[in-house]
Amino acid sequence: MTRLPEDLLPALHDALGEAGLITDAERMQSYLSDWRNAYRGQAAAVLRPGTTEEVAAAVRLCAQAGVALVPQGGNTGLCGGSIPDASGAQMVLSLTRLKRIREVDVANATITVEAGVILQQLQDAAAEVGRLFPLSLGAEGSCTVGGNLATNAGGTAVLRYGNMRDLALGLEVVLPDGRIWDGLRGLRKDNTGYDLKQLFIGSEGTLGIITAAVLKLFPALRSLTTAWVALPSPQAAVTLLGQMRGLCGDRLTGFELMSRKSLEFVLRHVAGASDPFAEGHPWYVLIELSDTQPDAALNDLLEQGLGEAFEQALVLDAVVAGSQAQVEALWALREGISEAQNHEGPSLKHDISVPVSRIPDFIARTDRALQQAFPGVRVVAYGHVGDGNLHYNISKPPGSDDAPFKAQAEAIMRVIYDSTLEDDGSISAEHGLGQSKRAAAQHYKAPLELELMRSIKQALDPAGLMNPGKLL
Incomplete structure (x- = not known):
């Protein structure tokens, strides 16, 4: 472990106070591994500033x-x-004490929040003034705004509202030398040069520390209808998506694709889960329509769209939720996939994106290549088909040992990423690169892109002290 300057910890204690500095090994443990315990590191200390000035x-x-x-x-x-590396020389900078909602501007349809605000708290604050903050994802009860921005989070409503890059108007950022850039402007038009905030969104903390943001608000939703639909193929899903968008426009807020294998895992491992249909089908989509009007005729629209799809043999069966409890039960089938797969042994997770039109070819080609190279592996494919994002995860063959499967992880990844590249896709749609995909990015991103990224990193963080070993 590299020795710290003797005066650094006392100086940090003076700057941050007792609550802002953790050096006790036991208290630091929860900051040194991720929630899946897939990554673990060491740190010289954990810093917990309570204000932007302390950051x-x-x-x-x-x-x-x-x-x-x-x-x-x-x-x-x-x-x-x-997560820090194993050297013990780095420090974790936790933003969870920066949790103030600084301003809600209803007339401007914006909310200004600090980086440590939990996403669900942001959603609730918007709802209190009759507005909607639309980002929604499985970890919304614990993920924070700063992390959402640093990874450009997507979630289930990207189809209508976009991801965090689309939802942010302004940022406050602490630069690598400690200066504060105040870009907290709630402007939808500002044509005065480079859009600096976009450098920091999705940069995973490698260029600076996001401490606050001005985010867009939207009208609250007062009507909602949800359907679980059985389909014969991914191509039927893509065709149905186009027809429903043409019929419903922006009312179509969710369109989630799931394979039968995905649902089988949920039915097997999630308590209370039940199949909406009496028999199994190859593929499913979860469709959600919403509107700002309290009595919008969403069921009529949904029934019209599904009726036309039945006539074209795009849809095999469908059920429309008749209550809020049924809506939650249907979404639980979708949201339970990732956790359910973990009960089947090691799970190799791949978060890729391809053009929506290429999803059927990608799935067919990649499924075929994997079975040829790794007979018996189980593909768990699901995701936000409306924006081309697939979670294309792999489980080991039934009854096989973990170790040989894990040893094939790199080779399996190469098959999937090579196939992604054939469709001009991305190896990370919404999870970022972190340390798990850093090496893959060097192989799959164009050399000029990497050169430009390194130039930006060098310009803003020449000493390389901002989250080293991640992204680049």
């Missing part, structure tokens, strides 16, 4: 001492982006 002071002191910082929000990521 700036901590960053400045560490920069002067040459100590690297690893920003951390709710620690719900899947790629190890918020």
Whole structure:
């Protein structure tokens, strides 16, 4: 372990106070591994500033001492982006004490929040003034705004509202030298040069520390209808998506694709889960329509769209939720897939995106290639088909040992990512690169893209102290 300057910890204690500095090994443990325990590291200390000024002071002191910082929000990521390395020389910078909602501007349809605000708290704050913050994902009860921005989170409503890059108007950022960039402007038009906030969104804390953001609000939704639909193929899903968008426009807020294998895992391992249909079908979509009007005729629209699809043999069966409890039960089938797969042994998770039109070919081609190279592996494919994002996860063959399967992880990944590249896709749609996909990015991203990214990193963080070993 690299020795810290003797005066650094006392200086950090003076700057952050007793609540802002953790050096006790036992108290640090929860900050040193991710929620899946897939990544674990060591740290010289955990810093917990309570204000932007304290973040700036901590960053400045560490920069002067040459100590690297690893920003951390709710620690719900899947790629190890918020976990320090094993050296014990880095410090974790937790933003969870920055949890103020600074301003709600109803007339401007914006809300200004600090990085440690939990996503669900942000949603609730919007609802209190009759507005909607639309980002929704499985970890919304524990993930934070800062982490959502740092990874450009997507979720289930991207189809209508976009991801965090689309939902952010302004940022406040502590730069690697400790200066504070105040870009907290709630403007939808600002054509005065480079859009600096976009550098930091999706940068995984490698260029600076996001401490606050101005985010868009939308009208509250007062009508909702949800359907679980059985389909013969991914191509039927893509065709149905186009028809429902043409019929419903922006009322179509959710369109989630799931394979039969995905549902089987949920039915097997999630308590209370039940199949909406009496018999199994190859593929399913979960469709959600919503409207700001309290009595919008959404069921009529849904029935019209599904009726036309039945006539074209695109739909095999469908059930429309008749109550809020049924809506929650249907969404639980979708949201339970990732956890259910973990009960089947090691899970190799791949978060990819391809153009929506290419999803059927991608699935068919990649399924075939995997079975040829790794007979018996089980593909668990599901995702936000409306924006081309598939969670294309792999489980071991039934009854096989874990170790040989894990040993094939790199080769399996190559098959999937090579197939993704054939469709001009991305190896990370919404989870980021972190440390798990850093090496793969060097192989699959264009050399010029990597050169430009390194140039930006060098310009903003020449000492390389912001989340080193991640993304690049």
